[in-house]
Amino acid sequence: MAQRRAMAKAITLLESTRADHRALGDELLTALLPHTGQSFRLGISGVPGVGKSTFIESLGLYLIGLGHRVAVLTIDPSSTVSGGSILGDKTRMEHLSVHERAYIRPSPSSGTLGGVAEKTREAMLVCEAAGYDVVIVETVGVGQSETAVANMTDMFVLLQLPNAGDDLQAIKKGVMELADLVVINKADLDPDAATRARAQITSSLRLLGLHGHPEHAHHDESIWHPQVIQISALHKQGVDHFWDAVTQFRGLQTANGHLAARRQGQARAWMWERIEAGLKQRFRDHPAVRAQLDAVTQAVLAGTLPASTAARQLLELFD
Amino acid sequence: MAQRRAMAKAITLLESTRADHRALGDELLTALLPHTGQSFRLGISGVPGVGKSTFIESLGLYLIGLGHRVAVLTIDPSSTVSGGSILGDKTRMEHLSVHERAYIRPSPSSGTLGGVAEKTREAMLVCEAAGYDVVIVETVGVGQSETAVANMTDMFVLLQLPNAGDDLQAIKKGVMELADLVVINKADLDPDAATRARAQITSSLRLLGLHGHPEHAHHDESIWHPQVIQISALHKQGVDHFWDAVTQFRGLQTANGHLAARRQGQARAWMWERIEAGLKQRFRDHPAVRAQLDAVTQAVLAGTLPASTAARQLLELFD
Numbered sequence: 041m042a043q044r045r046a047m048a049k050a051i052t053l054l055e056s057t058r059a060d061h062r063a064l065g066d067e068l069l070t071a072l073l074p075h076t077g078q079s080f081r082l083g084i085s086g087v088p089g090v091g092k093s094t095f096i097e098s099l100g101l102y103l104i105g106l107g108h109r110v111a112v113l114t115i116d117p118s119s120t121v122s123g124g125s126i127l128g129d130k131t132r133m134e135h136l137s138v139h140e141r142a143y144i145r146p147s148p149s150s151g152t153l154g155g156v157a158e159k160t161r162e163a164m165l166v167c168e169a170a171g172y173d174v175v176i177v178e179t180v181g182v183g184q185s186e187t188a189v190a191n192m193t194d195m196f197v198l199l200q201l202p203n204a205g206d207d208l209q210a211i212k213k214g215v216m217e218l219a220d221l222v223v224i225n226k227a228d229l230d231p232d233a234a235t236r237a238r239a240q241i242t243s244s245l246r247l248l249g250l251h252g253h254p255e256h257a258h259h260d261e262s263i264w265h266p267q268v269i270q271i272s273a274l275h276k277q278g279v280d281h282f283w284d285a286v287t288q289f290r291g292l293q294t295a296n297g298h299l300a301a302r303r304q305g306q307a308r309a310w311m312w313e314r315i316e317a318g319l320k321q322r323f324r325d326h327p328a329v330r331a332q333l334d335a336v337t338q339a340v341l342a343g344t345l346p347a348s349t350a351a352r353q354l355l356e357l358f359d
Numbered sequence: 360m361a362q363r364r365a366m367a368k369a370i371t372l373l374e375s376t377r378a379d380h381r382a383l384g385d386e387l388l389t390a391l392l393p394h395t396g397q398s399f400r401l402g403i404s405g406v407p408g409v410g411k412s413t414f415i416e417s418l419g420l421y422l423i424g425l426g427h428r429v430a431v432l433t434i435d436p437s438s439t440v441s442g443g444s445i446l447g448d449k450t451r452m453e454h455l456s457v458h459e460r461a462y463i464r465p466s467p468s469s470g471t472l473g474g475v476a477e478k479t480r481e482a483m484l485v486c487e488a489a490g491y492d493v494v495i496v497e498t499v500g501v502g503q504s505e506t507a508v509a510n511m512t513d514m515f516v517l518l519q520l521p522n523a524g525d526d527l528q529a530i531k532k533g534v535m536e537l538a539d540l541v542v543i544n545k546a547d548l549d550p551d552a553a554t555r556a557r558a559q560i561t562s563s564l565r566l567l568g569l570h571g572h573p574e575h576a577h578h579d580e581s582i583w584h585p586q587v588i589q590i591s592a593l594h595k596q597g598v599d600h601f602w603d604a605v606t607q608f609r610g611l612q613t614a615n616g617h618l619a620a621r622r623q624g625q626a627r628a629w630m631w632e633r634i635e636a637g638l639k640q641r642f643r644d645h646p647a648v649r650a651q652l653d654a655v656t657q658a659v660l661a662g663t664l665p666a667s668t669a670a671r672q673l674l675e676l677f678d
Binding site for chain 2: 062066069070073074076077158161162165213214216217240241243244247304307308310311312313314315316318319320323336337340341343344345346347348349350351352354355358
């Protein structure tokens with residue numbers, strides 16, 4: 041419990057916006073960094089009602105049974121509006137949340153999605169340094185949160201219900217293509233629909249070029265191809281079946297170097313994302329820009345000022 | 360011909376990177392702006408071999424026959440490497456290129472994709488001010504060029520060949536979801552394959568939530584749903600069939616306000632894209648940042664410096 045309190049304290053420090061806290065936080069992160077990166081980072085998304093909490097609770101307890109230590113973090117941008125997670129994480133996962141080998145932390149409750157994602161990435165590093173070797177980052181799929189989660193994890197999983205065709209729950213544009221694995225949950229509810237959904241999603245993944253670059257268009261055993269699996273409590277295909285797929289993914293991505301490359305790419309992209317956010321914030325806060333931005337934007341929207349000219353005019357004000 | 364020379368001169372001025380040219384160019388654009396926006400802006404993409412040039416030539420001549428004036432612009436990021444369009448636009452569209460009611464301009468041949476896209480957007484405004492009422496922006500689909508084209512046009516069309524299933528030409532991630540209309544070209548080559556491809560793409564578009572927001576998941580006649588059509592010279596389903604679909608799209612998008620909203624959104628996004636590019640360029644050019652950027656990036660990639668800490672350190676150097 042002492043470690044949990046230390047972790048909670050560290051994460052709270054990292055979430056603070058006070059400048060002195062931030063400086064301390066950066067020191068802490070840099071000190072922790074050599075002890076991070078050993079975990080498997082698993083992103084899980086799916087619309088409300090798909091059974092995410094139940095699934096993560098079962099998965100977490102299963103992994104603890106295998107000897108793992110499991111952290112669950114959440115990105116819920118809606119909590120930044122309501123000032124608190126609407127998910128009530130601890131009550132959602134009642135057995136996992138009280139287990140000594142699990143650590144559950146709700147979404148940071150303030151900031152932009154970029155800011156929330158940054159805090160979650162940092163919390164992930166704290167969990168890894170504390171010895172949690174599976175970190176699950178869950179999102180409810182508001183705004184661009186799936187992209188944020190996919191960009192900080194080793195594997196992105198999309199949960200689906202077995203309704204097929206037109207009745208399939210609406211998937212936001214661009215989300216399916218993030219998925220390394222699509223899981224049709226509760227397949228026992230309607231086995232025929234689940235089978236149809238699986239065939240349809242598999243075909244769509246293939247059609248939409250989700251198998252990577254054109255040179256990988258032909259099946260290559262050393263490359264992971266996004267898969268669709270069904271899980272079903274009734275048919276005894278549950279979290280073990282899911283974990284087999286994850287293990288296969290992890291092995292392949294480690295052997296072919298994609299896991300390391302993905303993490304490097306994420307680190308570089310994350311650095312630039314934060315730089316760009318910082319630059320944009322300074323730009324917006326610049327007195328001369330702030331004085332003109334609204335009027336210039338209105339002129340662009342009204343069609344009286346070309347957008348590129350507007351950009352050049354505003355950039356000239358920023359010195 | 361005098362007008363063509365004036366247009367070419369205007370576009371060349373806008374493509375110039377000289378500061379005095381740029382200032383003149385901004386004045387010109389602002390003066391032209393009230394005379395723009397009356398055209399329909401049509402983006403067309405498809406891999407080499409799909410028959411894009413032949414299709415655009417036929418479409419252009421057909422539209423001229425209906426009384427339109429047609430401009431064809433190209434975004435070919437590879438031309439920024441080779442220093443010239445690899446497409447040889449004028450020879451590709453031999454009848455259209457010499458028609459007095461058509462204007463064909465190859466891709467700007469230098470700059471980043473963002474820069475090339477900006478020049479193309481500006482060339483589009485020149486064409487509109489000159490009275491071209493259909494502007495076709497074509498891309499060969501290198502890099503992120505499809506997104507650039509979709510972000511500057513009223514409608515984005517993806518051409519496909521009729522191979523179905525696994526043999527369907529590789530579509531880059533994220534491109535299918537940009538499409539307002541998928542056209543299976545040369546459907547007469549293999550009518551059965553074309554029919555299968557049409558069914559498969561239609562199903563995938565539906566599955567992948569490409570029908571817009573969840574609240575529009577149920578069919579709503581006032582909203583455009585991406586369509587898949589076949590065109591075939593043999594079956595006399597050609598550009599007229601295509602243009603019917605475009606006309607239907609344009610009518611619907613005008614009536615429901617989506618066309619105006621899309622253009623406003625594009626203008627705002629374009630302004631911010633150019634601001635961000637300008638800020639990033641200044642950041643990279645800043646002496647203190649330039650002195651540290653490589654070392655900091657290497658530390659991030661090596662895992663010895665957290666990415667968010669790196670971003671903060673570099674931002675502090677930028678004053």
